[in-house]
Amino acid sequence: MKADEIQSHPVKFRSLKNSGSFQIKFVLGFILVITILLSNCSILRKKEKCDCPKTGSINAPSISPKGGVKYMAGCPRHNWISHQNTLIRVDDTMVYYPIFVRYKSLFITNGLRKLSDLKKGEQGKIAYLTDDEVSQKLLVMGCLPGETVIIEKTAPLGDPIAILISGYTLSLRRQEADHIFISG
């Protein structure tokens, strides 16, 4: 009796363990498939909503701010902005005019990323900097719209990051990198 018990235990244990790991694998796989599907969907949806004349469909989300301008929409991916029914090419100097800066939330929702969101080794082009004291400092040091940045490394504790820009390494804190928006 006792001998049987001893023999049967390992078997039981093994089978339990097996079934458990099978469940975990199954759940994980399921989650993975769903996330892939969802992310694909969102990518597709974004592509559909692009209001840029280059993609053809003009499906401009309209925002009515307090200022003088009534409607505004744009596609930062192709650097176009629609302003009072005319499409304007976004120039790197133009983003500094107050009217465009006011709509920066539009840029963010339309696929621009903050520099602080980039991972090590990733690169992109500076689209614009939010206009305040920090960006003035960054501009003077060569962080200009149109320049290519590469995330060279992050500090071991994750915070200051080092970027490669116009031929040298610049280190800045994440909160400062929040002011730089990257396209591409």
Place this chain on the structure above:
Amino acid sequence: MIDETIEKPPVNPVKSDKVGAEQFHNVNTFRIALTGNPNSGKSCLFNALTGLHQHTGNYPGVTIDKKTGWFSLPGKNIRAEIIDLPGIYGLTPGSEDETITYKILTGLEKGVQLNLAVVVIDASKLKRSLFLCSELIDRGIPVVIALNMVDVAENKGISVDPEKLSAELRVPVIPVNAKKQAGIQNLVQAVSAAYRAAPVTFPKPVADNSPGNAGRTIQRYRKISEIVEACVKISPRSDRIVPIVLDYLVTHKFWGYFLFLTVLFLIFQAIFSWSSYPMDLIDSSFIKLRIFLRQILPAGLITDLFTDGIIPGIGGILMFIPQIAFLFFFIAILEDTGYLARVSFIMDKLMRKIGLNGRSVIPLISGAACAIPAIMSTRTIKNRKERLVTAFVIPLISCSARIPVYILLVSLIIPSEEKIWIFNMQGIVLMAFYLLGVIAVTVTAGFLRLMVSSKEPSYFIMELPEFQVPQWKTVGLTILDKVKVFTVEAGQIILAISIILWVLASYGPGDSMEKIEKRYAGKEFIGHLNEREASVMKQSEKLSASWAGVLGRKLEPVIEPLGFDWKIGIAIITSFAAREVFVGTMATIYSVGDISNQTLRNRMAMEINPGTGKKQYGLPVCLSLMVFYAFALQCMSTIAVMYRETRHWKWPLLQLCFLTGIAYLLSFITYQILS
């Protein structure tokens, strides 16, 4: 605040008499400002141009060193005065050093009128370097460009055509190599050719940080890009492997901190133990000098002042030189190689949590050896608020002068044999006091972060310069400069305080001193004592009758709640010279009426409190005293150096009151709980 100063028109040199006189003075000096980006080899070029003909002063009201040097212009018999300005990227006033550079370059700083600006340009970062240069040219300042680091650029595959650059910008461009001192003569020739006797008069400056400036910056850069494209050829070149590997290692998750700890260990060793040899040498030679002077000079007041007041005072100042030299030897190398920037890079997040900067690490750690060089090294922190907070909390780290005090007191409360497992109990208590210091730093810095207001926001936007071999000349000149600044500027205050302390300890009210002298002069009083014992006893009686003794007794009601008596009061006053003096003073006091030749420790252990009948130096008093010494700012040199670094008496006095207040409060709590 900056805007107001900008709006002011520049001083008209002709109308005001005072400035007119200055103008007259300027006739034979040709003022040059040396400017450029940080890490462009500016200081190196400054040293190459001036050699030892340099002087560090200060700008009025700010804590930035003003480095000026001289060299003569060939064939003109004219001395050129050159000012080494702090490195900046553009003419935008922001932090303290940027503001001062901005003011000088735009002619707003009174009494400094420029004739010429020499802009050092890093050929490997031409675009960024030309930004500042173009701003200067636009303001009508005569500019000579020193094109530095051509070799570095060539290694990267960037070749710059200086003639084309000169033609594009319409200013002379001289290729130099500041490190190898090449091209310096050409630069001097160019400066000489640009010589104009009359200083530059500036057009009314416009505020440069006005809104919409960002667009102007971009437009300026666009123009610079065109110029750069015209005179730069880029050929792809493979990166050198050594700097990349080094860079990877020093910012690595494990190796970065490991290397940093090793460097800290080296620095700590140097200022803690290696510097003790030259320090002992200075100490013993000053003792010899005192003995010698006392022998050759006639006995009297002046001799006493010399041998007991001034000479030990000077000795006390010179004692710090080895520590300062060692610390700045390391800091200059770390700064020069580009390692310091990476240390702040890996430490910034930790230090920011307590309101400090990544650069605060090295000053704080070296504070464990001595607060004096540590406070001086806070200069590497650019932000004023962070620098002040760091300097403020440095004295909380237990420095080496506190060790004798701790050891004496620990030995009174814990027998040396007591052990926990294999660890000596005394050692554990000592370590606990070091930890107490670290905790105090964290808490105080966190508290001060909220208290100290600052208009200057904390940035960490800085270049991580490439690794370089340090320039030994620069290192040497940095050490020389720091030692000079300390001995001349902080030394004056230290000397003054040490003379006051000497007066306090050797003179008493009325004729009390003479009475003691007379008593010991009589043979019958000495009786069975030998000469040495008699002189020791006379010393201690004199000390308790002196002003310091009187003050100690007056202090007694104040320090009684901490468990201290008037004897400790005297020791607290005299140890203001240096904390370790506490032990010497206690030894002198406790030799009164004691002929048993006991050691100080045993003598103190036997002391009975007349009020309670218990041991005077039991656990409560000793711990309370140790806590007091851990927190109180018991060091005149720290106060002097703090004044020198902040240029204001407000900070050292605030620090003195704050730290001593905390010390009082915590000792009070310790004593009241334990007794």
